[in-house]
Amino acid sequence: MITLTEENYIKAIYHLSKHGKEMVSTNALADSMNTKASSATDMVKKLADKLYVNYKKYQGAILTETGNEIAIGVIRKHRLWEVFLVDKLQFSWDEVHDIAEQLEHIKSQKLIDKLDAFLGHPTHDPHGDPIPDKNGDFIFIEKIKLSQSQTGEIYSCVGVNDSSSEFLQYLNNNLIELGTKIEVLHKEVFDNSIKIKVNGTIMMVSSSVAHNLYIQKL
Amino acid sequence: MITLTEENYIKAIYHLSKHGKEMVSTNALADSMNTKASSATDMVKKLADKLYVNYKKYQGAILTETGNEIAIGVIRKHRLWEVFLVDKLQFSWDEVHDIAEQLEHIKSQKLIDKLDAFLGHPTHDPHGDPIPDKNGDFIFIEKIKLSQSQTGEIYSCVGVNDSSSEFLQYLNNNLIELGTKIEVLHKEVFDNSIKIKVNGTIMMVSSSVAHNLYIQKL
């Protein structure tokens, strides 16, 4: 039996290793889990015992095939619950992460299958992230960061890199949501800020914003 | 912060004390929690430290006002989730208990308020048990056990005392559900079995079944 904490570590390793296939240092893991390095080391050893990761002292950890499947299963649940919260319960996209963080650990295959059907087999969560299907496959759409955009082009907002409520509320305040059209007017070389037109309004966004907004050329 | 385990113990104390106001022995508590008496004693001490129960050595424990509110909150969540599972996800009433046992621990007041609204503020769960409202009040309907019925009368099934999947499946197999009409034809004095007519079919039910089925006179 896998514990809630183990699931959270495995998910963190998955994300830190960029979709599952590079070594993650115990320090990076500890940071992302808000624990200390010694705790991460202990956990990584336990996960290695259970064959969820391959771990070499001082080298870091990487998910095994089993570990990867667990990670994807948890992510699937997380994102499906997020869709439920937004589509069915009318939560705003900036409120759902913490609740999904809990719901993702509910254990029942039948529940997640039925939830998936109830939601109409969604392919993306409210933040534009792809939802793995029952087999763990997910749709890959090619998207770039706003920071990689070209002046003069028009894009559509398709996702966020940072789904913290702070960033999402910033987007709310500026009426940017999934599907919003963004025209790139000017890229400032000095500080990498970008002048864009959104909903008819011209605004400057910081480099930090530009790095956290995913777009697609229209 | 209250832990999941504490919530489960508090809920067990609530149920064992018959809606919150008589002493519960550590042995009874251990039985209901599938642990040993020593574990129950330890937990009851901790709950007493946190002021969720009053505990006197060798006498048992009883919920405080705070403890009672916690218990009712957990029960509210449990039963609302059960309604969700049956009404929205098409689960059968015999499948939902274990999943609700997990879901009842999700922490978000806003979630439960929105879920309640989404479900149309249901007053009873799929097993006929009343759902406490936001203030912890619940509708009390006078119901009796089938074992207390009178020969010749017609009743409606309004709930179950035992919501184990075994018992619920027994009812499924005999086409008895909430709202089903039950006519009492004969009460056997020898073994307390009862002859009833359900959906046009005459059948005998054991004393044990009769003690676990709640009915209301029509």
Next chain:
DNA sequence: AAGTAATTTTAGACTAATCTAAAAATATTT
């Protein structure tokens, strides 16, 4: 190639929840 700095692991301790076995208290029987 040392020497210093940063990262990572180990050692030892703590809390939460559990167990077994023994001791203490209460309840029941003679």
Next chain:
DNA sequence: AAATATTTTTAGATTAGTCTAAAATTACTT
């Protein structure tokens, strides 16, 4: 009112997850 049986608590361990502080290893600089 003893003696016996039952219930309940205590004592001491165990596992999961965490921490601090110290030791070991690796990485970076002269």
